[in-house]
Amino acid sequence: MNALANHAYLPRSGRNITQQDLINQFEEALNFAPGVLDDVAAGVVSTGTRGDGTFDLPDSARHGVVEHDASLSRADTFFGDAGVFNPIIWAAVRKSFVNPTISIDEAARARSVRIAEARASNPQFNLSDAAVMGTFAESSLYLLLFGDSRVDGNANTLFVRTVFGELATLERESR
Numbered sequence: 398m399n400a401l402a403n404h405a406y407l408p409r410s411g412r413n414i415t416q417q418d419l420i421n422q423f424e425e426a427l428n429f430a431p432g433v434l435d436d437v438a439a440g441v442v443s444t445g446t447r448g449d450g451t452f453d454l455p456d457s458a459r460h461g462v463v464e465h466d467a468s469l470s471r472a473d474t475f476f477g478d479a480g481v482f483n484p485i486i487w488a489a490v491r492k493s494f495v496n497p498t499i500s501i502d503e504a505a506r507a508r509s510v511r512i513a514e515a516r517a518s519n520p521q522f523n524l525s526d527a528a529v530m531g532t533f534a535e536s537s538l539y540l541l542l543f544g545d546s547r548v549d550g551n552a553n554t555l556f557v558r559t560v561f562g563e564l565a566t567l568e569r570e571s572r
Contacts, residue, residue: 411454
């Protein structure tokens with residue numbers, strides 16, 4: 398969602414986003430089939446605090462709705478603001494992504510390592526078995542978005558890194 402706002406598919410302000418806004422951009426900007434992410438959109442909108450059917454991006458960081466422990470790019474709520482990109486956590490995760498493409502196995506391994514690290518370091522780790530499975534479904538989104546589902550995912554690593562907030566780093570590395 399942050400990437401959608403950063404690229405102006407959602408309001409750059411990150412404010413007053415409706416469920417239909419999300420659904421439209423999941424379909425139009427990200428090319429997901431209609432209905433695939435409707436439940437995700439409903440969950441995100443449920444974090445809104447105004448009661449008018451909208452949410453602001455910071456609302457979606459409410460723990461236990463969309464935001465969860467063991468994020469690939471955010472610290473657990475126990476350690477602070479889970480809505481802020483954490484370059485240390487992302488650096489540890491991206492060590493798993495060394496090839497030009499990310500396979501399903503590599504994505505699963507990266508997710509498993511991150512869950513184990515969060516479980517070991519966070520005394521209030523709170524991720525049910527069902528939620529753990531949901532995190533793997535979450536990883537499948539970038540595999541589908543940037544890969545070829547016919548050949549073991551193979552998400553373009555550069556694209557995944559960019560979505561996770563590394564555009565400035567990538568620009569520096571390319572010089």
